[in-house]
Amino acid sequence: MKKNILFGILFTSIFSPIIFFMMGLPMILQMKGFDASLIGIFQIVGIPTVLKFLLSPPVDKIVFEKNHYKKWILLAGIIYVVLLFSISFLSLEDNIYLVFTAILITAIISTFIDIPLNALAIKVFDREEHISAGSYKISAYSLSGLLGGGVFLLFYNHLGWNATFILMAIMVVGSLIVLYFIEELDTKIEEKKVSFKTIVSFFKQKNIGIWIFLLSFYFAFISAIFVFLKPYFISKGITPDNVAIYVGIYGGIIGILGGILASKISVRFSKKTLLIIFMMFNIISTFILIITDKFELNLSYLVAVVTFISLAISLSSAIIFSMIMDYSRDNSRAVDYAVQSSLFSFIRIISAVIAGIIVSIFGFGGMFLFEVVGMLLVMLGIYLFYKK
Missing domain, CATH: 1.20.1250.20 (MFS general substrate transporter like domains)
Incomplete structure (x- = not known):
């Protein structure tokens, strides 16, 4: 139960900004009068999920002796936080393409984090716990939909662009803290290469x-x-x-x-x-x-x-x-x-x-x-x- 909650927090915080990019930004762009074709183009931020298996080599090649996957999550998570914080200072009206580029890079980092995060889950959960772990993961994704597609839109409507991205960055920072409470055994899992x-x-x-x-x-x-x-x-x-x-x-x-x-x-x-x-x-x-x-x-x-x-x-x-x-x-x-x-x-x-x-x-x-x-x-x- 404890492990499920900890991983649920991580999955929710990592995935919520991506939901905001893909499901919240279309509404914001419509409100600001951007063309519908541009709204569709913003869905390209989902492209990294298509190429996820190409992002895994660094995790396999650069191996930490202690807490291998946790360290990869922490390092990538810090970059993720910095990017979210940086986007908070950009302006859609002044440079829409710079915002798009920054969001695309952030989506790549988010997708990359998912690789060691899933690997850590496979390593931590016993086989008989997989069904329970999977159900919590689905719940975490659903909660990400509520946050990214609903709550953060409300934040944007009332607090603005800058505050919304800072809050997302703070949420990710808070989730990274739970890594301390997850115990990773120092045994490397060998997986079949693509x-x-x-x-x-x-x-x-x-x-x-x-x-x-x-x-x-x-x-x-x-x-x-x-x-x-x-x-x-x-x-x-x-x-x-x-x-x-x-x-x-x-x-x-x-x-x-x-x-x-x-x-x-x-x-x-x-x-x-x-x-x-x-x-x-x-x-x-x-x-x-x-x-x-x-x-x-x-x-x-x-x-x-x-x-x-x-x-x-x-x-x-x-x-x-x-x-x-x-x-x-x-x-x-x-x-x-x-x-x-x-x-x-x-x-x-x-x-x-x-x-x-x-x-x-x-x-x-x-x-x-x-x-x-x-x-x-x-x-x-x-x-x-x-x-x-």
């Missing part, structure tokens, strides 16, 4: 094509809509505080409940049936959003939209993440998981960039229709070609 041959072999598996298609596009369309949900509500006249509370905080709670719901439903249906049911829910949720685009958006419609879209995001991510584990081979689970996660993250980022371009040309309504068409094509592909 090789080009292993990566290529994953794509040569029998009937892998339909899974690559689903991995790439099943989540991409609903994810793009969620990225632009806050900017859309701002454009409809919803106050920034209400957007932060309802989308960031309330939406995060709905997402947690959606994960529980997905686990309950999954035991009753086949994967193919679940894929179709969840995609139909995505389509219905988007149509509700399209309908609200034709009318004045009051708080009742806002709650309805956030409820459906947040549930759709949660259900879709749950089924895809479970299938990523299904398609990870026994003799190369870590490599296969990394390859699939990288492809998943890359397409999600590209979909957000494309959505931003569509919004800037055709407006939010045009983007919503585009995403619905994509969802329908994916559902058709599942019905015709998914056999497993």
Whole structure:
């Protein structure tokens, strides 16, 4: 229990600023009148997650005799704090591209910290504790969504840019202190290295094509809509505080409940049936959003939209993440998981960039229709070609 809480604090503090970058900044950019295409481009800060396996060599090659992973977390964490503190003094209005560059570098450091942090968790937790540890990690990520997508937006609305980033930096400093209470045994864990041959072999598996298609596009369309949900509500006249509370905080709670719901439903249906049911829910949720685009958006419609879209995001991510584990081979689970996660993250980022371009040309309504068409094509592909 103690270890779960300590690691939960670390995961939450490290991940919350990234959530703020990807889910909070779009609303801020919309408030300041930046073009939608630029909002989409800011999703590129998620690119480091695509290349995570390329960031691991330093941790493997530079080995500390005592507390190896803890020292890497501490060193990278200090750099992370300095970057967050430095960004607090930059101005979006004066130099948007400098801010973007600084945030991208900060995202790289955050992604790097995740490598020794996960390695430390593997080293510290016994095998029988893995399920419990995993559930706490998911809870930590959900809490990061509440903080990064909700609470820190409220801080920004009332305290401003400088104070918000200083508070995030202080949160990370506080979390690094818990490293003192985590005991790391001085035994090095040997892990299978990523090789080009292993990566290529994953794509040569029998009937892998339909899974690559689903991995790439099943989540991409609903994810793009969620990225632009806050900017859309701002454009409809919803106050920034209400957007932060309802989308960031309330939406995060709905997402947690959606994960529980997905686990309950999954035991009753086949994967193919679940894929179709969840995609139909995505389509219905988007149509509700399209309908609200034709009318004045009051708080009742806002709650309805956030409820459906947040549930759709949660259900879709749950089924895809479970299938990523299904398609990870026994003799190369870590490599296969990394390859699939990288492809998943890359397409999600590209979909957000494309959505931003569509919004800037055709407006939010045009983007919503585009995403619905994509969802329908994916559902058709599942019905015709998914056999497993």
